[in-house]
Amino acid sequence: MPAVRADNLYKVFGKQSRSAVERLSDGSHRDTITDLDVTAAVIDVSFEVEAGETFVVMGLSGSGKSTLIRMLNGLLEPTAGTVEVDGVDITSLSKKHLLNLRGEKVSMVFQHFALLPHRTVLENAAYGLELRGLPKQERETRAMRNLEMVGLEGWEHKLPHQLSGGMQQRVGLARALAADTDIILMDEAFSALDPLIRRDMQTQLLELQKQLGKTIIFITHDLNEAMRLGDRICVLKDGRVSQIGTAEEILNKPANEYVTRFIEDVDRTRVLTAASAIDADAAADPEARQVDAATPIAELYDDMSTADQLRVVSEEGEVLGMVSRGSVLAALAPGKEDQG
Numbered sequence: 001m002p003a004v005r006a007d008n009l010y011k012v013f014g015k016q017s018r019s020a021v022e023r024l025s026d027g028s029h030r031d032t033i034t035d036l037d038v039t040a041a042v043i044d045v046s047f048e049v050e051a052g053e054t055f056v057v058m059g060l061s062g063s064g065k066s067t068l069i070r071m072l073n074g075l076l077e078p079t080a081g082t083v084e085v086d087g088v089d090i091t092s093l094s095k096k097h098l099l100n101l102r103g104e105k106v107s108m109v110f111q112h113f114a115l116l117p118h119r120t121v122l123e124n125a126a127y128g129l130e131l132r133g134l135p136k137q138e139r140e141t142r143a144m145r146n147l148e149m150v151g152l153e154g155w156e157h158k159l160p161h162q163l164s165g166g167m168q169q170r171v172g173l174a175r176a177l178a179a180d181t182d183i184i185l186m187d188e189a190f191s192a193l194d195p196l197i198r199r200d201m202q203t204q205l206l207e208l209q210k211q212l213g214k215t216i217i218f219i220t221h222d223l224n225e226a227m228r229l230g231d232r233i234c235v236l237k238d239g240r241v242s243q244i245g246t247a248e249e250i251l252n253k254p255a256n257e258y259v260t261r262f263i264e265d266v267d268r269t270r271v272l273t274a275a276s277a278i279d280a281d282a283a284a285d286p287e288a289r290q291v292d293a294a295t296p297i298a299e300l301y302d303d304m305s306t307a308d309q310l311r312v313v314s315e316e317g318e319v320l321g322m323v324s325r326g327s328v329l330a331a332l333a334p335g336k337e338d339q340g
């Protein structure tokens, strides 16, 4: 059973939303229904997110990302379609059950941190637990453990304004972790941060995720960020799904012209890995130097400057094949799938 499932989901703002859904359901673009005086934010979106997966929703401003994520935790009611969390259709839940869902199953990290300015870092991190009525001692112990996890030990008695942007967002993340929900929604959570801090936060999230194995739905307008973080990426355009796939699938088999234009700016050497550059025809050489399958191609250059071939091994130590300079160059060439 998927952790989250969206089925033919629509959100149309405006009085004539139902008629809009009818007209959009034949695949029409949202610009064709301007006579109805509505805004079609999310149109016929379907996907499944597996437990433990990081699923990134990527799209430009206005593509419907925030509206979509708000339907996943019941903050917005869909105009049509359903959302299931752990197999339960949340679109039919009462207000009280939705509150429980947000307290116990799905937490959220916001772009602008959403910290309470007059409360300490510790109180902010414990806030979700306070709303759930946990005793002070327990919520502070749990919050403290999560502040340590995100590297904020020693800052717990400060106020948010005494922290940098990156640190404030770590508090937001600690608060979501303290709630101990299986699912975390992150809405442009790193977009307000400077590029270097943003990269640090991405690294930290990847490391935390290795330990915790949460189900994360992450929203971003940055395809490089999407490809770094996402097990799979859903590209949204004008409210509709343009493509869903792994970074590699999107780079090598863009579904349409729009996605093709988008991936032009992606640094393929950082997204594609040793695994994606394996030479299917090369016999495994037990003497060759070994690299992890998940190593980005950009990190193979040093080794490849002195060795003709490298042996690629999985996390479990299984030999997957060989990479050579030729196979690396072939993997990096855009549109290699089309060239057969």
Ligand SMILES: Nc1ncnc2c1ncn2[C@@H]1O[C@H](COP(=O)(O)OP(=O)(O)OP(=O)(O)O)[C@@H](O)[C@H]1O
Pocket: 013, 039, 040, 041, 059, 060, 061, 062, 063, 064, 065, 066, 067, 068, 221
């Ligand atoms: N409450 C609302 N009422 C009317 N229109 C809305 C409402 N919320 C969002 N919209 C519209 O829905 C469309 C999608 O907005 P949404 O915020 O979901 O996109 P987004 O991809 O998250 O964009 P951004 O990155 O700018 O936040 C936009 O045209 C927006 O103006």
